[in-house]
Amino acid sequence: MIFHFSSKEYSKICFTFIVFLFFGCLSIPETAQKTLYGPEIEEILSGLVGSKSKSITFAFQDGLDIKESGFLGKETKPHRYKIGSVTKLFTTIAVLQLRDRGKLSLDDPLARYIPELKKIPKQNKNARDFTIRDVLKHQSGLPSDLSYEFFLDSASKYTDIQKARIRSLSILKDSQTAEPGQYTSYSNLGFGLLGILIERTSNLDIETYFQKNIFEVAGMEHSSLVDEAQSTALIDGYEGILFSSKVPKPIIRDLTAGSLSTTGADMQRFFAAFFRSKQNRNGLISANSFREMHRLQSPSPLDFSFQIGLTVMLDDFQSNGKSVKLAFHSGSLPPYAAHWLYDPESEISVFIAGNQFPAHIQDIPGSAEKIFKVLWKKRFGNEIHSVQDKKSLRKSIFRPGLYASSNGIIEVKEEGEKRELIFSGLPLQIEEKDGAFYLRLKAFFGLFDLTPKELESWIVEMEETSKETILTLQSSSLKKGVAGVGILNIAQTNQIDSKYLGTYRNLEAFPILTKVNLYFKDNQYCVIAVNYRLANWNSKVDYLCKVLDPETLLIEGKGRNLNEIIKLKEKDGKVILVHSGVNFEKD
Structure with missing residues (x-):
């Protein structure tokens, strides 16, 4: 998701392009062993907490002797933290488990298991069907999100979320899919659909599947996709820069895209089970699936130096003249943020999650990398650095x-x-x-x-x-x-009826897209300004559009939130703009 920052902050971060936060007292570690990480790592972690509202949980290991987890901030006992899109790595593990059991193939069309997807029109009628692998590497051609009911009432129960997930399948027929494999476009929607795939191939609801096949296997006692009946409370989340305010607990429909909550201690247990997979030693997935997860998948023509395995991002580093390919993924479900960085070979691994928006989105990934470099040097005696x-x-x-x-x-x-x-x-x-x-x-x-x-x-x-x-x-x-x-972009020659120009509002109770404004820039370029709301934070992004016909627009470009259809219509005397599953009404 795209965020808007003040002009002062722009000078520092506007070009980091976030779809991609804290100074307090060290609490008693969740693990009982002696603290081994020393003042250097402690200083990095302490830099992430500094106000009364900021807190973090963490876990890290050097692949040998050091295995640490804990929490920092105002809390005196462990809490669960939402880890946002780091959830997608757990979803990938679930899919690979089903592959290991012969329930599916990564190169099967996803519509084989979810026939409702066959109703989604294709932009290119001759294009092949997108596969499970396409979704895992974000090249499915699916829309980035289905914004209608993306957020649900914070009082929603698991049964309410399950109903919303099923409803989403009927709404998708009004969207379109681009040709798979042509470009990378990060898709929460795709990973929401993988949750339905997991349920239908395992005959278990998604929370039960995760509990039995991932959390219990790894010994994770305080982790869940939903927050009902959990013995460990979810930590409160906050937003703000100079002043912080408490934010209601976010509930999203696409559980398997970003809803998992956990603790640092549970993530330490997860590391052990995950890396056991490398040798088929009662791990979470087979050694073959572990290798496939970290194998560089075929890039799209526009990826350039961007590298991705199955869900996990990859980056080239170097140490003592040798190449090292690290794996990582960030997550943000505002106000929460998380980052996991690891080396599949040495098993050096760092995880940090926080509860402050937007500070933790900015600061946690860099802090995790600093800790990783400290652990690397302690183990190997050499520096590690990113390859230019x-x-x-x-x-x-x-x-x-x-x-x-x-x-x-x-x-x-x-x-x-x-x-x-x-x-x-x-x-x-x-x-x-x-x-x-x-x-x-x-x-x-x-x-x-x-x-x-x-x-x-x-x-x-x-x-x-x-x-x-x-x-x-x-x-x-x-x-x-x-x-x-x-x-x-090329200047427009096609125009649309002036009755469709103007501001439209989303009347949902909990919208992620609050309003849009359709206008022409310099009488040549059709533009839709989209207003987002995350936590209590508002942002606006202008997108260029192509007029396909008097009532159909295509958001220009290739990437997240792009190459998606907009429909214009009149219904019951009202002018309606349909985008991302939402019926916006004109002011």
């Missing part, structure tokens, strides 16, 4: 215009010798050096360079393929393709 993207200094063309990206409209301008990139209202100057285009933040007519350290290495590349002009951003810490791509 070799493509970062290649010659780039310059093509002004509006680029459609999952993070909104990126505008590239050229006026005389002045070149700019404008994203979410923030203008950055583009300077050419050694054949590459660097981004700079300048003020007072360019006299003062205010470029923060985080932005100094950022490069924008524009290149032409046989089909389109592509824009990518990369830096010393973010490799090409990881933040997605922008596609150069």
